[in-house]
Amino acid sequence: MSMKTVKLGSQGAVVSREGLGCMGMSEFYGERNDEESTATLHRAIDLGVTFWDTADTYGIGDNEELLGKTLKTRRDEVFLATKFANHRKKEDPKFWEINGKPAYVHAACDASLKRLGIDYIDLYYQHRVDPNVPIEETVGAMAELVKAGKVKYLGLSEASPATIRRAHKVHxxxxxxxxxxxxxxxxxxxxxxxxxxxxxxxxxxSPLGRGFLTATITKKEDLGPADFRAERYPRFSGEAFDKNQVLVERVKAIAEKKGVKAGQLALAWVLAKGEDLVPIPGTKRRKYLEENAAAAEIQLSAAEIAELEAAVPLDEIAGERYAPANLKSIDK
Incomplete structure (x- = not known):
């Protein structure tokens, strides 16, 4: 299998049809295994899954350092995206703030470059919009990074339509x-x-619903003590878990009928929404990386897309996508 490439936006970026979300390799989704994660990164390149997504906040820098070890020998094979703005501190893990101040933008970029061991970032995202700093100021500082050759392309994360328009006028x-x-x-x-x-x-x-849509999390005990999903995401806790399990079982039944796995079908649904959408399913294991990559070969008919959407009706999805504190950080 050879993963095709597509254009990302209209500024010249070209990426693999599917990317790889690297967050779970270092934090939030259970115990770490840096050896398996490193093997997964190398396997991703071999499969053509070369659009990698990280952030300075994942593992409070650890994730960038982990990727940096692979990039030492394979930098030219990877289109790397990282992010700033979710500011955390190693010495105080509970500290967390959103920071879009221009001086911080520059400092965060330099710190990421150092941890990654590279001299430029392909795509640099503002991870969350700082409500206390005009987006024009933040993106203005990001544009200075482009001018300095430290960053090639700019991105935003969880931004509202109005913010996107204002940012796009700056750069x-x-x-x-x-x-x-x-x-x-x-x-x-x-x-x-x-x-x-x-x-x-x-x-x-999270094109796989943070793993829920894979149908491999069937009971709360499947989330280990180091897995933060039940704590951070209401859809994984209480009655919502059981209600959402019903929806996943429907997806699984459709997948079995088609001869694929539930997660592959859910990923194929996202891919079917257009080549201008490039999902970044996350994993730290080669087994799931290979399953996800194979989803790029699945073709869905209009009838199958409609069947899937009917199986997961919006009014039956239980629970908010984030806990209240995290929802506050979403730009409205």
């Missing part, structure tokens, strides 16, 4: 990254039409 935005999957479709109303109008690529994160 062309190549990509918007926001959650999108069968069980989180809020972007369809306004956000997707906005980025398409402006020629901005769209990068769906």
């Amino acid at each position: 062309p935005i190549t990509a918007l990254q926001t959650e999108y999957s069968l069980w989180e479709r809020h972007v369809e109303a306004e956000i997707l039409p906005t980025v398409r109008e402006l020629g901005i690529g769209f990068v769906p994160y």
Whole structure:
């Protein structure tokens, strides 16, 4: 299998049809295994999954350092995206703030370059919009990084249509990254039409519903003590877990009928929404990387797409996508 490439936005970026979300390699989704994660990174390159997504906040820098070890020998084979703005401190893990101040933008970029061991970042995202700093100031500082050769393309994450438009006037935005999957479709109303109008690529994160849509999490005990999903995401806890399990079973039944896995079908659904969408399913294991990559070969008919959407109706999805504190950080 050879993963095809597509244009991301209209500024010249070209990436693999599917990317790789690297967050779970270092934090939030259970115990770390840096050896397996490193093997997964190398396998991703071999499969042509070369659009990698990280952030300075994942593992409070550890994730960038982990990727940096692979990039030492294979930098030219990877289109690397990282992010700033979710400011955390190693010495105080509970400290967390959103920072879009221009001076911080420059300092964060330099710190990421050092941890990654590279001299430029392909795509640099503002991870969350700072409500206390005009987007024009933040993107103005990001544009200075482009001018300095430290960054090639600019991106935003979880930004509202109005913010996207304001940012795009300061410097062309190549990509918007926001959650999108069968069980989180809020972007369809306004956000997707906005980025398409402006020629901005769209990068769906959590296209597998943070793993729920794979049908491998069937009971709460499947989430280990180091897995933060039940704590951070209401859809994984309480009655919502059981209600959402019903929806996943429907997806699994459709997948079995088609001869694929539930997660592959959910990923194929996102891919079917257009080549301007480049999902970044996350994994730290080669087995799941290979399953996800194979989803790029699955073709869905209009009838199958409609069947999937009917199986996961929006009014039956239980629970908010984030806990209240995290929802506050989403740009409205």
